[in-house]
Amino acid sequence: MTMTRLALGTTAAALLLTLGAGTALAQTLNVAVPGNDLATLDPHRASATFDKNVINWMFNGLVRTAPGQFALDTIEPDIAESWTTSEDGLTWTFSLRKDVTCQGEYGPLTANDIVYSLNRAASPDTSSYSADYAAFEKITALDDYTVEITLANPIPSVLGLLVPFNGGSIICEAAGTALGEEFGRNPVGTGPFSFAEYQSQQFVRLVANEDYFRGAPEIKEIMFRYLGSDSSRDLAFQSGEVDLVNGRFEQSWLDRTAQLPDTTVQVIGPFELHQLHLNLSQPPLDDIRVRQAIAHAIDRAGLVAFRGEMLTREATSVIPSGYLGYAPQELAEYNPERARELLAEAGYPDGIDLNTVQTSLPAMLTTMEVVQAQLAEVGIRLNFSLVDHPTFHEQIRQDLSQVVYYGASRLPVADIFLTQFFDSDSIVLKPTAVTNFSHCGVADAEIDAARTELDPDRQLELWAEAQRKIVEAVCAVPMYEMGQPYAWNNRVQFATPLAGSLNLSPTIDETTRLVD
Known part of the structure; x- marks a missing residue:
């Protein structure tokens, strides 16, 4: 594979040196965005686009849209392996997978974690999206792997509220309780990547969740870097120091970046x-x-x-x-x-x-x-x-x-x-x-x-x-x-077509690969 490599300017080089965190792993995906810093990585609180980008890779829902897709007609099982609904649409029963574990030392995920998480999403004290769940009258663990949701009235899209987006992201009770107000800077989910490190105004580092229920990710580390300077971000991408970049919201950037060798440029939805x-x-x-x-x-x-x-x-x-x-x-x-x-x-x-x-x-x-x-x-x-x-x-x-x-x-x-x-x-x-x-x-x-x-x-x-x-x-x-304008070098290999994601960043999961 050929790759154009440019000498980094002084500013860009200095920025990249300050962003390192130990020795980079061989399978490290370097991502750069034009943000300055994170606000919170609590999915029930996060509203900033770049916070949601990172959350996208750490959490699951009861259901999900198909990888690389965001339309609700692609919804498929995630933590739930199946579900049924009553004729009046007011009672939804979900059967859970039995092989889902919480990241870190927080143990296996059970129906009690689902009850905790959805109640947390529905509370204005702990969620910015509580209004979305106003019709959730009762959430019950029928046994360790069965959850029942009772609605006060029919709502337009029950399953849509249960994808890993905003309030639908599942949080493990033990982690949420132990971390409390610190959860937003120490998030714990069940997804393919786990939170590892955060440096203010510099980066968030994620590592592969080796116990992920769909299999250990091929990528072992994600460095999510805040590079507010357009020129520094472009130079970092052109030099190969960054593999995937959220670009400038300009047609000229799309046209110019598309001319780089071994580069894919795409505007993703929604x-x-x-x-x-x-x-x-x-x-x-x-x-x-x-x-x-x-x-x-x-x-x-x-x-x-x-x-x-x-x-x-x-x-x-x-x-x-x-x-x-x-x-x-x-x-x-x-x-x-x-x-x-x-x-x-x-x-x-x-x-x-x-x-x-x-x-x-x-x-x-x-x-x-x-x-x-x-x-x-x-x-x-x-x-x-x-x-x-x-x-x-x-x-x-x-x-x-x-x-x-x-x-x-x-x-x-x-x-x-x-x-x-x-x-x-x-x-x-x-x-x-x-x-x-x-x-x-x-x-x-x-x-x-x-x-x-x-x-x-x-x-x-x-x-x-x-x-x-x-x-x-x-x-x-x-x-x-x-x-969202994105570009990536052809080291990054997605297993499925990429239309976008509700969290506005490319789907990076256990199937995403980096090739030399």
């Missing part, structure tokens, strides 16, 4: 929806004319052109396209003149100032700089409070930002996206808070009704009406949908 959430509770955003002005000032086509058509596509609703329940909406057209008229009608002929907490993560910062310029053209001055990515997630949940730029994918069912971002119970700072940064509650009735609607056609109607109301109220301004 596509995240990127939108501006407008805080309706704060002036001047409490005036719908101001929110409409912002919507008319955003040039979605221009943003897609900036990001690249291989990476992005224009948003068409307040939930991503392709989700069960998605209904395309008539969004405000790009019309700067109309935006200025609306500001004048609202009493702001000289424009307005808005404040936003903004992450320094390059992919998001560059988008917001374009948005900032578009808004400035109509007299909307968007002032940045620039912070690192973990601090960004912390501060937007403290309701410190009038405008929140957020990119997200969720389990591809309308209920979850609508609940987390637009149900009033999910408004930030509430005891039941999730990610409703806009303080929007205009579609509560439709969102609530759709959760328990038994008629699938009527359920779709309710979800469509909820989207229409949210768009009409301009709770958020949808901009574009974007996939």
Whole structure:
């Protein structure tokens, strides 16, 4: 195999030297991402993309989407080997594998661990995704290897909530209890890779779980490196110091990297929806004319052109396209003149100032700089409070930002996206808070009704009406949908085709290989 090798620049070389952790194993996969640091590796708490990337390789669920896939129609057994459901859809019974062990010294996994984990996922005290499990009335261990879930009412996708994504990731009770608040920095799962080491702002190191129930992984170590500098990350990949890289969110990066020898470039799904959430509770955003002005000032086509058509596509609703329940909406057209008229009608002929907490993560910062310029053209001055990515997630949940730029994918069912971002119970700072940064509650009735609607056609109607109301109220301004740009050298061999994963990083499991 031929590989182009470039001399590392001084900065990149220094960075890579500081990232080492002992002697690298022969089967070490080096991964680089443009993040600054982790926030938490607790899967029931993690919301940052790069945290979820690592979680992707450590945890199992009762079920999973097929390796390399993220669509719910590919769901297959994981910790559960089979399941049955009652005729009314309210009782689900899962038979567990008997060969699953918790990583470290935490022993075999049993039904009690499943009960503990799902109850933990359903509690707002221990989970950021508790609202997703509101219908889980009772979780019972019938014996050591049988779990029964009783629902208070039918919900759109029971199995979807049990994949290893967000609350569906299974945590062993002994580990969760012993580690408590430290679990997020010392995670323990049952997956193919185990947590080994973390160095702040440098790396997370995982090692192969030799007792993994599907077999010991061929890769023996993963070094997940934080390389915030685009140039340093590119040089590290080009030199062969990094095998797999989360790249720049730019078409030019995809085109240029694809020209490297022995390199595969791919945009993986699911596509995240990127939108501006407008805080309706704060002036001047409490005036719908101001929110409409912002919507008319955003040039979605221009943003897609900036990001690249291989990476992005224009948003068409307040939930991503392709989700069960998605209904395309008539969004405000790009019309700067109309935006200025609306500001004048609202009493702001000289424009307005808005404040936003903004992450320094390059992919998001560059988008917001374009948005900032578009808004400035109509007299909307968007002032940045620039912070690192973990601090960004912390501060937007403290309701410190009038405008929140957020990119997200969720389990591809309308209920979850609508609940987390637009149900009033999910408004930030509430005891039941999730990610409703806009303080929007205009579609509560439709969102609530759709959760328990038994008629699938009527359920779709309710979800469509909820989207229409949210768009009409301009709770958020949808901009574009974007996939994850990855490149890997041909040392990395995936056993199955790679479309993506719900956790937004390539599936690396016991079958993934490194070849010389």
